[in-house]
Amino acid sequence: MPEARPPCGPSGQEAWPYRGSVNASEESDLTPAARCSAAIEVLADIAERRRPAADALKDWGLAHRFAGSGDRAAIASLVYDALRRRASAAWIMGEDTPRAILIGSLRLQQGLAAPTVAALFTGERFAPPPLSEGELTRLRDATLAEAPAHVAGDAPDWVLPALGALLGEDLLPELRALARRAPLDIRINSLKQDRADALAALGHLSAEPTPHAPQGLRIPIGADGRGPALHVEPEFLEGWYEIQDEGSQLASLLTEARPGETIVDLCAGGGGKTLALAALMRNAGRLVATDGDPRRLAPIHERLRRAGARAEVRTPRTGRARADVLTDLDGTVDRVVVDAPCTGTGTWRRNPDAKWRLRPGSLATRLSEQAAVLDRAAALVRPGGRITYITCSLLPEENDGAVARLLERAGDRFAVVPAARVVEAARPALAPLLRFTRHGLQMSPARTGTDGFYVATLERRR
Template sequence: MTPAARCSAAIEVLTDIAERRRPAADALKDWGLAHRFAGSGDRAGIASLVYDALRRRASAAWIMGADAPRAVLIGSLRLQQGLASASVASLFSGERFAPEPLSDDERARLDAGTLEGAPPEVAGDVPAFALPELTAALGDDLIPELKALARRAPLDVRVNTLRGSRDDLMPALAAFGAVPTPHAPQGLRIPIGADGRGPALHVEAEFLDGWYEIQDEGSQLAALLADPRPAETIVDLCAGGGGKTLAMAAQTRNGARLIATDGDPRRLAPIHERLRRSGAVAEVRTPRGGKARADVLEDLDGSVDRVLVDAPCTGSGTWRRNPDAKWRLRPGSLALRTAEQTQVLDRAARLVRPGGRIVYVTCSLLPAENDAAVSGLLSRWRGRFEAVPAETVLAAGPATLPDAVRLTAHGIQMSPLRTGTDGFYVAVIARRG
């Protein structure tokens, strides 16, 4: 497919997303199934165009004066890829498989369009209803942070120290341009291409042999700050696919009793193969379906040393990876997530022993899901828990981290601008003896 034909395809996919209000990944998959002539490179190129357009949907619509998929794609080519109007016009020629030629108005807007005077939610490409929460979290850095959140995310991996060291793995990934991550001691960052694609690391022999996992540096740092220790009983309460479970197993050299579970058994499906591949040791407790399902952790109540709560959240900190998610988010979604966070934190509180700790993690930038959730736990369990000072929590991480993060009322906030990671929040809550 020509670059122009890819633009036509991207407009089709963006139209499907807008009309059916569905995840971009689903729309892209369906387009690929319906157009089997498109090779993997074409599909990846179309996906990059679609995700870039979604990253800059509001600002692209602003400069183009329209929010139709065609206008958003045109505006994103200017804002995200820096193409001049002549370059965009060469793609929108109306020739074989190319989109219709640019109108005089579209050319004029490409030449003169600016974000000067745009409201913050437009300049930052976020839903307007989320702006007060984001402003509270980011303060004077609001616009620079939101712009960083609209950029493409890097490709990070975590070296599995159960297999070997970062220095041991570096030669194997040298051909991909791997360099150490800025903060995480076992992280490597792989450059992505101009089209936003990274190499297919999941098919490399070292990945298949368990030498590394693909994991954002912020997630790696959250696992480090959890400070798991050998001989402890540790529950990963919202383990999902097991990324942090594997990280904690490596940190403790398989010396802790690790139990991984999740309220949604489907999310646990990948963990078994990942454990096998990595050599990590953990017990997986999968809840059964149905209204009368048993509590798979009931026997551990009051005895757990450390509970990791990687809580369900809006995912606002990952919008650079999942830009369509921010436009599918609705005001009611936040209330739903905070209710789920209350439930899972209270479950963690029942699990932890006197003197034990809850490590509360979200991939969110919204204070309602972060400090407010911790405040809620402290209020509901008045006198039985206390927040651990951020300085104490940071001592478990790399020396570079304290100068990069924001300190909040109860925890630590990472962000794309400050730490170069997804927007992770970490707080540690201790149960009084």
């Protein structure tokens, strides 16, 4: 691939064609062609070093400080769109190179015609080299009509048997939905604000109620995939809302958390579901949040403070002195929420590079981790209490399979609560859109318009 950056002048600010300020904190204005060159460079870095896209984009930004926030966001959109359609773009263009993938994605993801793409690839100044006759022909004429499912659906071929077992005839529509951009959803914090009042106050964001979640709002995103900077809005700083996919909001709702209960959020991470649980409990009862990785808990304290949410955060020690921080609660908890570590196959709309880094060994590791947290949850819950098991995965091995293996290990101590009964109690209008599995329920982009969340509920018998 030709070097995308010409030599810099002494200031390091003359290498790219910008208009306006060169201060990195301001909006500079690289040409669309220059942004394509930058995206190709980042895609090459991702391919060569097998690293997350976010890391490659960050390093590119640090090395090109003259590029403004608008440029960096536009380049990120090009990169993520190319990764969403990596397999199909390579098929269209006949080769799996960063340049070919970007060119193909401009047609498949952004709907640009061949002459429009060619106008970006002129070789002039900082534009990528001109399209060859072969590239023009493939861009204009190639189709996905004969492409295998993993190419047409832009997914690793080794996961298709498992996904096919779950999705059946909907396999390709769901894979295509997973290759689209995700919506931008927020959850209104009912501890501080009513959704109707918040909707009126957030009119400048052009928000609309989410289709299914009662506290959700959906914020429009631009043609470049960018949404507003929600984290700097005064309402965010005052704790009115949290950024949370509608599927995650619904999964929290399906825990049926109630005021006055003792609830443990066993894999709390940064606290997204902890905050939702606190709102469902109306800050009445005992909510304990912890995580096996103490580093993931770091943001939770500030988020709780901002939301006005009450939760007891128990951070495990690291190193040899590490001890279980929940032993005093064994056998006493009303509900344990297990937002389990998983492959994240249901979040490919948001993390398209993750699907290309997923390997069978990663799945095996996640299955082991899921067994460990489910066993810990089983020890915590009281007789008559419940476990809500949640993943953001579409792979049956991580979902029904994990629940089935717990039932085998626990003997007759636990029983599955029918998912249809849980939905009827928590959100009955959602039922026609869900896939009900043997032990739980599955949300998905094509059916519910959400990330691919799985939820199962188990009740301790004795």
